[in-house]
Amino acid sequence: LLTSLLIGLIIFVCFWQMIERRDDLVSKSFEGTATHWPLIESAEQHIFDYFFTFYRPKGKYDKVIYLPVDNETQTLLTDFEIFGRWPWNRAAWEGILDFVSKGKPKAIIFDILFPEPNLDDSEGITTWPEEGGTPHGMGDLIFREAIEASTLVYLPYRLPSVSPLKISSDELEFLSSVSPVIPSSDLSSVQNMVVCTGEVADEPIPAFYKDLEVGFGWVDGEQDDDGALRRTALIVRHKDVKNKAIPCMGLAAVLKGEPGLIRFDKSGQLLRKGIPIPRNENGHYLIGWSGTLRERYENHSLGMVVMSQQIADEELSKKEYTDAKGKLEDLIDPKVFKDKYIIIGTTIVGAHDIKETPFSPNEPALIKHLATIECLLEDKFMERASSGLVLAIIAFICFGGAVLFLNSGSPFRSTIVAVIIALTYLTSSAQLFGAYRYQLDVFTPLLALASVYLVCVTWNYFVEDRKRREVRGMFSKYMSPEIVAMLEADPDLINAGGDRRELTAFFSDLANFTTLSETLEPEELLVLINEYLELMTAEIIEQGGYLDKYQGDGIMAVFGVYPGESNHALDACRAALGNQRDIIGLQQRWEEEGKPKVAVRIGINSGPMVAGNVGYEGKLNYT
Numbered sequence: 001l002l003t004s005l006l007i008g009l010i011i012f013v014c015f016w017q018m019i020e021r022r023d024d025l026v027s028k029s030f031e032g033t034a035t036h037w038p039l040i041e042s043a044e045q046h047i048f049d050y051f052f053t054f055y056r057p058k059g060k061y062d063k064v065i066y067l068p069v070d071n072e073t074q075t076l077l078t079d080f081e082i083f084g085r086w087p088w089n090r091a092a093w094e095g096i097l098d099f100v101s102k103g104k105p106k107a108i109i110f111d112i113l114f115p116e117p118n119l120d121d122s123e124g125i126t127t128w129p130e131e132g133g134t135p136h137g138m139g140d141l142i143f144r145e146a147i148e149a150s151t152l153v154y155l156p157y158r159l160p161s162v163s164p165l166k167i168s169s170d171e172l173e174f175l176s177s178v179s180p181v182i183p184s185s186d187l188s189s190v191q192n193m194v195v196c197t198g199e200v201a202d203e204p205i206p207a208f209y210k211d212l213e214v215g216f217g218w219v220d221g222e223q224d225d226d227g228a229l230r231r232t233a234l235i236v237r238h239k240d241v242k243n244k245a246i247p248c249m250g251l252a253a254v255l256k257g258e259p260g261l262i263r264f265d266k267s268g269q270l271l272r273k274g275i276p277i278p279r280n281e282n283g284h285y286l287i288g289w290s291g292t293l294r295e296r297y298e299n300h301s302l303g304m305v306v307m308s309q310q311i312a313d314e315e316l317s318k319k320e321y322t323d324a325k326g327k328l329e330d331l332i333d334p335k336v337f338k339d340k341y342i343i344i345g346t347t348i349v350g351a352h353d354i355k356e357t358p359f360s361p362n363e364p365a366l367i368k369h370l371a372t373i374e375c376l377l378e379d380k381f382m383e384r385a386s387s388g389l390v391l392a393i394i395a396f397i398c399f400g401g402a403v404l405f406l407n408s409g410s411p412f413r414s415t416i417v418a419v420i421i422a423l424t425y426l427t428s429s430a431q432l433f434g435a436y437r438y439q440l441d442v443f444t445p446l447l448a449l450a451s452v453y454l455v456c457v458t459w460n461y462f463v464e465d466r467k468r469r470e471v472r473g474m475f476s477k478y479m480s481p482e483i484v485a486m487l488e489a490d491p492d493l494i495n496a497g498g499d500r501r502e503l504t505a506f507f508s509d510l511a512n513f514t515t516l517s518e519t520l521e522p523e524e525l526l527v528l529i530n531e532y533l534e535l536m537t538a539e540i541i542e543q544g545g546y547l548d549k550y551q552g553d554g555i556m557a558v559f560g561v562y563p564g565e566s567n568h569a570l571d572a573c574r575a576a577l578g579n580q581r582d583i584i585g586l587q588q589r590w591e592e593e594g595k596p597k598v599a600v601r602i603g604i605n606s607g608p609m610v611a612g613n614v615g616y617e618g619k620l621n622y623t
Contacts (some may be wrong), residue, residue, distance in 0.1 A: 003406060004399070005402070008401070008402040011402075011448060012394060018444075022038045040443060043443040044443045051434065052289045053359060054434070061297055061370075064342075064370045065105075065340050065343070066370060067299065067302045067342060067344045068364070069086060069302050069345070070303075070346075072304075074303070076304070076307060086348060089118070089121060090137065090139035090140050090143040091143065092306075093143050093146055094142050094143065094146040095313070096305055096306060096309065098146060098150075098309070099309035101149070103334035103335055103336065103337030105341065106253070106257035107152055107257050109156075111345030112156070112344065114205055115205065118137035119135055119137060123138035123139050126141060136207055140205065144207050147208055147209075147212055148212050148213075151214075154214070154216065154253055156216075157218060158219055158220050159201055160220070161198050161200075172238065175201065178246050181235055181246065181252075181255065182264050182268060192280075193237055193283050195236065196218075204216075215256060217247065217248055219368075223355060227356050229355040229357055229365075230286060230357075231285060231287060235268065250372030250375075251270075254377065272376070273379075277381050279381075286382035288375050289359060290374060292359045292367075293370070345366035380437060382437050382439050383437060383438050397445055404417050405417065405456035406459065414460075421449060499610065504569045504606040505605050505607075506572045506576070507602070509600070511599040512598075520596075528595065532586065537555065540579075543575040544568075545571065545572065545575055549623070569606045
């Protein structure tokens with residue numbers, strides 16, 4: 001037991017330090033200062049990624065719809081001058097916004113940045129505001145009017161350190177236009193809020209939000225250091241604007257679209273229907289992924305939206321549409337958008353950010369908004385087990401595993417025990433993941449189990465198994481395999497200093513052996529003696545006796561050597577009767593072969609004896 005506890009303690013301390021180091025690196029990674037993602041944490045995340053794919057729900061989620069600018073859109077709109085090559089003239093969004101808004105969705109979310117006025121507008125250039133304004137394309141003002149008419153539009157912004165998109169402004173004044181989600185007076189008590197450190201803002205141009213009812217959403221990428229998108233900060237603040245908490249895009253839309261569903265407590269913890277949404281100590285929320293963009297979420301090509309809008313507004317006849325090989329059944333009724341969250345973005349290769357998710361290494365970044373909204377509406381954010389709980393599990397594995405493996409009796413049994421523990425733990429972790437959205441570390445505890453197993457099996461082989469091999473070598477020729485196995489399991493039953501016990505001694509020899517030895521050649525005598533001894537010894541061992549020694553033709557055996565053998569006198573008598581029975585058969589066979597006739601004499605006596613090892617350290621005999 002002491003050895004088990006010592007081995008368990010050493011391995012536990014190693015993993016304790018490992019987890020502390022991992023937590024430190026992960027924390028720095030979230031802050032953007034880590035140089036690499038910890039290998040163990042990466043392994044854990046890849047296991048969780050597999051769990052996501054294993055527990056993926058079937059069917060499409062019906063509360064969000066994305067409208068992509070995809071290859072089909074480019075093909076369908078080739079002949080429309082206002083669209084042309086991507087990015088489109090912003091006047092093109094007027095008809096799209098009007099058509100989608102007629103369906104009365106809860107929000108129309110753009111995953112497209114509009115950081116600068118379009119000064120290459122084929123519709124012409126004007127100024128905004130009219131007096132003393134800056135140059136804007138006519139399409140910019142048409143888009144502004146469409147946003148004003150809709151009142152459901154949400155525009156994205158980023159807070160990067162350096163912006164290749166900005167050419168006119170590097171200031172953060174835009175953040176004053178973003179409505180806070182937590183009153184500034186309560187921010188002093190907010191805990192674990194993600195802090196943005198960017199020096200600029202990739203915000204929409206003022207024409208798209210000044211004096212308009214428009215929402216904003218923060219959309220900076222938050223992938224882990226291994227490149228995967230697994231988390232999101234639902235609320236953030238900027239290091240230079242400390243009195244304002246601002247929402248991510250998905251949260252901004254849900255707060256307005258589902259009044260009362262999400263609120264905040266004084267610590268900044270998000271509550272869904274009064275129940276805290278799990279977050280980690282860095283202020284991030286773990287996304288509960290449900291599938292790829294195409295398989296999980298309903299989508300309609302923006303090209304089909306435009307075609308449906310053109311026909312609905314009678315700008316394009318159905319005949320013209322069908323003559324262009326369009327199918328009427330593909331047209332979209334704006335009613336499909338009712339009470340849905342609409343996300344507009346691009347999936348054209350080279351025109352959008354690529355993100356890795358548990359389901360695909362090449363997903364358009366806009367999937368984050370859809371997944372975030374689904375998690376908020378359906379309470380699907382994941383909760384990660386605390387490091388304290390993981391350490392408690394590892395401690396149990398280290399100490400419990402060491403006791404089991406060191407006392408299993410064989411490497412095979414240790415392996416069976418290890419496999420059972422591993423499968424049980426893996427299955428339990430998977431069930432917690434699928435049923436309760438709880439991420440219990442898998443790789444680290446199983447690595448601890450493997451470490452304990454290897455150390456204990458190695459220890460048994462070089463230390464404990466050495467004792468067993470000594471026992472086997474000492475007794476295998478003199479005792480039954482069953483007794484040898486029991487002594488192997490507990491070598492301490494053999495007391496080197498001697499042990500006083502009540503035993504039964506068994507003596508036997510051949511009558512007239514001296515006369516017999518004088519009539520035979522030594523070689524012939526040896527053959528006869530070996531045949532006789534083999535027959536007699538087999539019966540003694542079968543009845544549980546311990547063969548102490550041979551003395552010429554004499555046999556000395558002891559019954560009751562192994563503790564608990566209370567019927568040793570009866571066992572000795574059975575062995576004697578068996579020897580007499582066997583010798584009759586041997587006499588008949590020898591007589592037929594012309595060999596001398598022999599008789600066996602047997603003596604049995606029970607009484608106190610001392611059993612123990614005799615000899616010196618290099619050569620011991622148990623007697």
